[in-house]
Amino acid sequence: NAGVTQTPKFQVLKTGQSMTLQCAQDMNHEYMSWYRQDPGMGLRLIHYSVGAGITDQGEVPNGYNVSRSTTEDFPLRLLSAAPSQTSVYFCASSYGASSYEQYFGPGTRLTVT
């Protein structure tokens, strides 16, 4: 099993550009989530999904969109990149929201100039 995969590993964007961060898991997990990690801030939940076709906002959703058309994939879209979105983005999956181990992808390091 590959576990949770994320692409790209690194990305540099200019302000105003859009892009999609890809996330896929092969563990048949229903719950998937996106976090951002900034120095001194810890991991913060952006969006999450409890199953295909169902998504909801987390703590810091502004400027991001998600969709969940399949169990395996959970892409994160940046609509119009801003320097404040410079961060490390982690995708995670698990059997459930809070009682189960979260499996994280290797992360995407995004810089917005």
Next chain:
Amino acid sequence: RKEVEQDPGPFNVPEGATVAFNCTYSNSASQSFFWYRQDCRKEPKLLMSVYSSGNEDGRFTAQLNRASQYISLLIRDSKLSDSATYLCVVNGGSQGNLIFGKGTKLSVKP
């Protein structure tokens, strides 16, 4: 009061030392508690779940005090490979999602 608070450290200890990390949480309704480990520039990985009765996994012992809303992690006989950031994680977001502490950095020196 922040939802999950940890001493940021860094904790610099010699090999073989015993080190303890503390964490407090604000939501008294929280039911799930974890310690995750994050190596430099890597993703977080589950170290251990924390149960009401406390639990031990080799050199690692986790304790939960619900009355004080306090979680601890004890590492005995520290190894160089224990150097990492340790994240305290509690459920309790508006949708029951997990809330991560900012982490405590541990550096074990020879």
